[in-house]
Amino acid sequence: MSTPTGFMEYKRELPADRDPLERIKDWEEFHKHFSEDQLRTQGARCMDCGTPYCHTGVEMAGGASGCPVNNLIPEWNNLVYRGLWREALDRLHKTNNFPEFTGRVCPAPCEGSCTVGLIGDSVTIKTIEQAIIDKGFDEGWVVPQPPEVRTGKRVAVVGSGPAGMACAAQLNKAGHSVTVYERADRIGGLLTYGIPTMKLDKKVVQRRVDLLAAEGVDFVTNTEIGKDIAAKELVDSFDAVVLCGGATKARDVSMEGRENKGIYPAMDFLNATIKSYLDSNLEDGNYISAKDKNVIVIGGGDTGTDCVATALRHGCKSVTQFGTHAKAPLERDPITNPWPQFPNVYTLDYAQEEAKAIFGEDPRAFSVLTKKFVGDENGNVTELHTVNIERHVDETGRKIYKEIPGTEKVWKADLVLIAVGFEGPENMLVEQLGLDQDRRTNVKAPYGKYTTNVDKVFAAGDMRRGQSLVVWAINEGREAAREVDKYLMGSSILP
Template sequence: MSTPTGFMDYKRELPADRDPLERIKDWNEFHKHFNEDQLRTQGARCMDCGTPYCHTGIEMTGGTSGCPVNNLIPEWNNLIYRGLWREALDRLHKTNNFPEFTGRVCPAPCEGSCTVGLIGDAVTIKTIESAIIDKGFEEGWVVPQPPLMRTGKKVAVVGSGPAGLAAAAQLNKAGHTVTVYERADRIGGLLTYGIPTMKLEKHVVQRRVDLLEAEGITFVTNAEVGTNVPAEQLMNEFDAVVLCGGATKARDVEIEGRDLKGVHMAMDYLNGTIKSYLDSNLTDGNYINAEGKDVIVIGGGDTGTDCVATALRHGCKSITQFGTHAKAPLKRDNDKNPWPQFPNVYTLDYAQEEARALYGEDPRAFSVLTKKFVGDSEGNLKELHTVQIERTVDETGRKVYKEIPGTEKVWPADLVMIAVGFEGPENTLIQKLGLEQDRRSNVKAAYGKYQTSVEKVFAAGDMRRGQSLVVWAINEGREAAREVDRYLMGTSMLP
């Protein structure tokens, strides 16, 4: 333990973010950073619990508690307190291939299960994690480490998101020759196309990709396996194939007026903006522009929040975000939402904070159901019709939404983004390989084993488990690599 009374002596503090009204003028990362003394103080708040729930990732009541990659959090908190940054980096990399990603975009279920949170405010784990890896790169400690020997085995990884990159990194470390196929024009999957640059600047992704390439991994872009790259080619040329294509089939809505001009899927909106920004700093105009428009985002999750932030940077006229869920309480309900579950409390994410600073209020409308879209005579969207709803649970435990009479409302809208989740992976490659699927259409493969119904084909990440967190994708990529290594070699030294 850094200091036995640290959690009592020091208050939880977070670095101040950039001013909301300033940061919406650009696409740069919105976080600021602590200096080493401030980080040392925050590290001192860690209790080094006898049973540290922070690094035991489990799923509870539909959410995640603790860290799915089992980060050795108390250990590197103590090392930071003692000023041993290089050693802290080594401990961090022992469990997490990409802490620069999780330190920026993970919702930090580790903090939700921090024992200090039982009696006060949790340790600032995510901030410390991000600082460790950033310092590692700044000091030149993060360098390519290619394997000393090659096994002669070849592995293809399909998809270059967090699961694919983690699987590739681990398999390469084991000495296998790894080729990663990515259908987009840039490597990174949702890390590149999906997460806006203000949350994860793309040079951070490219820096890690360059490192993996220097370690011997081959990356092939514009390669959609099952379309312009035959699936049979991979089966014939490689000793094992790992599918990490994600759950990219977006869920649509069946609402009157869905075909009106101005109604778009959220990922089309986000990805178009990201690509245009990377290609031309938005000068090519190849994206859906929210400038000067009344914008509504349907969906209260992270994707919807990213749409809000993007629309603000485009210069929208107004922004509203609909959610069917009720407004969360200000404090944790210890009866319905006890520790170490992830705390379900009212918070402002970065985009809502920006909208409030610009327009004076939280842009979210809670317990709202969209009934129909209405357009003008030329087929352009002009308004939305909604009704308030309340959620109940029937005798079978099923959630039931009931409309509240008299709460109908009409909202002006020129542009709508649909961000209501994902239905699972796209089926083209799955069908080409003849893979079994589970009831949710994901590739059927047991957690911890990752072997599909087809010999030498494995699956990991969202393609296997459905839409989830980046940190779960890294967990599955690492574990799948271990199982592939065992399949190829009869045993494995990978964690």
């Protein structure tokens, strides 16, 4: 507890963001920062709530409730309030290998389950988390800590996203020799290629990669397991293998006109832009440009939102984001969305805020179903045809969407981006190893154990659980490392 009455004395405040009309001119992070005094005040709002749901991560109603990595939130809030930043950093690192990532990109389910949120506005947990780790790096407190003793065991981690990096970090702490294989030209997985730079500066990712390398983790890029190195050869060469390749098989749409040019998977659009920016500040032109185009984004999630922000920075003529879900209410529904569930309420994310500043309105169109694409005589997409829908739940609990007659609409479109989720991991590696899969095609490995049907092979993160949050990937990478350590050594001191 910080101060017994802090949650009554002080209001929730967040650092201001850079002005939308200014930040769309560059690719830099858009958040500003609080002073230490402001952060101390916000830390003082953390109350003595008896049972702090904020750090108890569970899945509830299809989403996260509380922190999946079980961050000791009340403890480091109190330490910040008392000005003990070095101690706060130690408590933060105790449960989270990469708070600089989660502090920037996590949707903060911890805040949704904050007890103060029952009677007011929740504590600004995410802001304080990022401030702690950023100060740690600025002050030089975050330094390489290689293990004192090596076990002689060798572990391969396939995939360098948040699950793979967390797993590698923990296994390295235990003294094992870890090699991380990444098929892209840069380490980081979706942290590098997937999340735009204005949400997560890639220098922040590289800083942590360099730290892990200095601690002894070996990173190998431009190497795809199953293609450049046979899967069986990898398994035979290491004492254990952990698959953290993500759920990268993009879901497509099948409808009339899909063959038209100008229709792309969202990740092709995002990743090409990120790579071109990192390679040449976009000067090489090796990306799908939205400049002067009418852009339609099909998909109402985070990936779709990132497409909106990226298209705006390209200089699009217009942008609209379709979602099949209805517009969320302004306040949490206590019956269908009770605390401590993550609050399903209407908000403007950074991209929608930017689009509204430019075009005067929220770019999202809710409860919209795309019916067909129309192209010109050269096969270039020019239109989308849609209809509004209503969602019903039948007696079995299945969601059914019904079209609303008379709501048909035609939209201009020069560029269409498909952001309707992912179907699971890609098949090549799975098939080569003969891995069992669940009904959603994810690698079958029980949560908490992470063992597959193939000896020595473990799976964690989105490759095991399906598309999810960065913080869940870190959770699974850490836990999988503990299970691998048990497998190799008979017991483990890893958390």
